[in-house]
Amino acid sequence: MTPVLPFFVYGTLRPGEPNHDRYLRGRIHTEEPGRLTGALLYDGPGYPYAVDAPGGEVHGELVTALPHAYAQLLTELDRLEKYVAGDPNSLYDRVEREVERADGGTVRAWVYVAAPRVAARLRAGGTLIPGGDWHTQSPRSPR
Incomplete structure (x- = not known):
């Protein structure tokens, strides 16, 4: 059985990004800043990829879905990603990864990380996003 966990979002699902309202509006209970350690953020074709890497960090938001919306949201986010x-x-x-909250506590959350073949390509020649925060990048194209 799939555990019910919050989602850690770091790209087009963040507030102000094109998929936030499309997928999350009216379906979330809470949204708060979060930080994923042990990963680096790479630029992709209009969206970023988190790649497991010691010493790195990725900034984003922890999103807790409303209970009645969780199953459908999980299905739709799997499709989006x-x-x-x-x-x-x-x-x-x-x-599942431990994500740090703004208050220093941690929570288990779902994180979409680059699949192995994508991660290998990015490690070999991808463009790192300095500081692990996609919001600091220049304007991006929506997915």
Whole structure:
């Protein structure tokens, strides 16, 4: 059974980004700043990728879905992120990670990280986003 966890979002699902209102409006209970350690952020074609990497960090938001909206939101976010469990062609993997809250506490959350083949390509020649915060980048194209 899939655990019910908050989501850590760091790209187009963040407030002010094109997918925030499309997917999250009216479906979330809380939204707060968060930080994922042990990952680096890479620029993608209009959206970023978090890649597991010691010493790195990614900034974003922890989003807790309303209970009645959770199952549908999980399905829709998997589709948005092109994640299919066990599919080697997925762009992302949905994984459980500890995410730090603004108050210093941590919480387990779902994080979409680059799938292995995508992560290998990014590590070999991708563009790192300095400081791990996609909001600091120049304007991006919506996904």
